Amino acid sequence: MKPAAGRTMKFHGIDNMEDYHSFLKEILVPEDKLQARIAELGKQISHDYKDAQQLLLICILRGAVMFMTDLSRHIDVPHSMDFMAISSYGAGNRNTSGMVRITMDLNTNICGRDVLIVEDIIDSGNTLAYVLRLLSTRKPKSLNICTLLDKAERREVEVPIRYTGFTIPNKFVFGYGLDLDEYYRNLPFIGVVDLERYEG
Numbered sequence: 001m002k003p004a005a006g007r008t009m010k011f012h013g014i015d016n017m018e019d020y021h022s023f024l025k026e027i028l029v030p031e032d033k034l035q036a037r038i039a040e041l042g043k044q045i046s047h048d049y050k051d052a053q054q055l056l057l058i059c060i061l062r063g064a065v066m067f068m069t070d071l072s073r074h075i076d077v078p079h080s081m082d083f084m085a086i087s088s089y090g091a092g093n094r095n096t097s098g099m100v101r102i103t104m105d106l107n108t109n110i111c112g113r114d115v116l117i118v119e120d121i122i123d124s125g126n127t128l129a130y131v132l133r134l135l136s137t138r139k140p141k142s143l144n145i146c147t148l149l150d151k152a153e154r155r156e157v158e159v160p161i162r163y164t165g166f167t168i169p170n171k172f173v174f175g176y177g178l179d180l181d182e183y184y185r186n187l188p189f190i191g192v193v194d195l196e197r198y199e200g
């Protein structure tokens, strides 16, 4: 999400980080459950890629940054990392525009590599459908997706997901990489926003 243009900074000052309590409806995934699941995913990925020669994790910035760094520490096969930034949500918009564009490309040639895309959430599916289409033209040896959250009810475009942390209901969530108008990515849990209170 991009910051809403002209939005008042009611809750957004860094000094006011504790204010998220006023619009936190519920904690959907607490920190311990999140970390336990990430450890399981890491174990599964380590098993599945034990024979991979050149595993490459691709983090979709910015939302996936927390997940990728934690997940990577549970993957005990050698791997490298790269980063790619994609934008699909309009400023201050909680619905995808469907118009996806790449704002920062990879530095790595993925031809012949085992590539695992690491994403924080799949919502409409537009972002990852675009990324998959783009990266498959670069001829990786394999191309799979690992997403922390799957908001399956909102899907507009089907994307094949190899690893899912949690399937979640159709609620706007924040924390652990997911932003609310660019803030609160640092929270260690996934929370549900009370949009009535937040947008007041």
Ligand SMILES: O=P(O)(O)OC[C@H]1O[C@H](OP(=O)(O)OP(=O)(O)O)[C@H](O)[C@@H]1O
Pocket: 001, 002, 060, 061, 062, 063, 064, 086, 087, 088, 089, 096, 119, 120, 121, 122, 123, 124, 125, 126, 127, 128, 178, 179
């Ligand atoms: O399945 P979709 O409907 O396409 O939505 C999912 C994407 O939207 C969010 O990113 P966003 O574009 O808001 O940027 P960010 O990662 O920098 O927050 C999220 O991190 C996913 O990348």
Ligand code: HPA
Pocket: 001, 121, 123, 171, 172, 173, 174, 178, 179, 180
């Ligand atoms: O629920 C969400 N929260 C934050 N960012 C998002 N991008 C897509 N869905 C979401």
Ligand SMILES: [Mg+2]
Pocket: 060, 061, 062, 063, 064, 120
């Ligand atoms: Mg993102």
